[in-house]
Amino acid sequence: MVRPRPSLNALRAFEATARLRSMTAASVELSVTHGAVSRHIRSLEELLGVPLLVRGSSSTDPTPEGIRLAEGLSGAFSLIDASVEQILPGPLTVSCSATIMMYWLIPRLAAFHDAHRGIDLQFNLNYDQVDFIRDKVSIAIRSSTIAPPRDVVIKELAREWISPVCAASYAKANSLNDPDDVAGCRLLGTRTRPEAWSDWLDEMRLKQDIRIQESYDHFYLLIQAALCGLGLALVPTMFVLEEINSGRLIAPFGSIPGKRTLMLWTAPHVETRPESRAVSQWLTREMSATVKSCAMLGNVEA
DSSP: OOOOOOOHHHHHHHHHHHHHTOHHHHHHHHTSOHHHHHHHHHHHHHHHTSOOEEEOSSOEEEOHHHHHHHHHHHHHHHHHHHHHHHHSOOOEEEEEOHHHIIIIIHHHHHHHHHHOTTOOEEEEEOOSOOOTTTTTOSEEEEETTSOOOTTOEEEEEEEEEEEEEBOHHHHHHTTOOSGGGGGGSOEEEETTOTTHHHHHHHHHTOOOOOOEEEEESSHHHHHHHHHTTSOEEEEEGGGTHHHHHHTSSBOTTOOEEEEEEEEEEEOTTTTTSHHHHHHHHHHHHHHHHHHHHHHHHOSOOO
């Protein structure tokens, strides 16, 4: 007697729920109702004869049997999606942080479109882990501190340069003439990189006890705080080159190579596409030019 096979919709509903730990989140991802997800999973449990989920008041966790099934399904669905993408490729999607998008990528997009009129780019704003198939991402710019997915094609973009920056009025009022003067400054940082000032002190070989007076959730907020004269901010130099060149910000102690490296991840199923290679080469050239500009600031005193 042939045992009935589970429906693909039921397997999709369960995999999404197990991964997201929420039927509500799964229903949003799959564009179906919460009730439909619940019915699919219930029918799957009845068919298999084992409970797949532990339903709680605030979360939905897979049982041991559910974990094993979800792991297999995730790999299978990724393979299906990758196979379809190879036959029917869609637009290329570049994933990067909102700050990279705002301060580095957007100012260069007009030139990219002029040079590559046949390439349609879309964007995914994220700076953490990424599932290239599920998130429909083609290329991602990531820090070397983030572990890449398995099988991703990895290329080093550039060493990150870092600079303490502030408004000219703040530098003048606080007499920033030597790197040791940071001890008397109101230091600004980000919650996403709390170790930034310590890293800078290490690279500068300075022995100081410092305290960050105010932290922001994102670099673009930190940069705005510096522009408003709220203190001395430590940021990746690539984000503030335009502000430094225009005089809106100054880098009183120049720019130095930091501890991080920017990496370019390319999804394996799009790596051979001519458009992917064109975008990768363009990003590499633009980043190389940016690093040269950062290096020109040097490690100088005000």
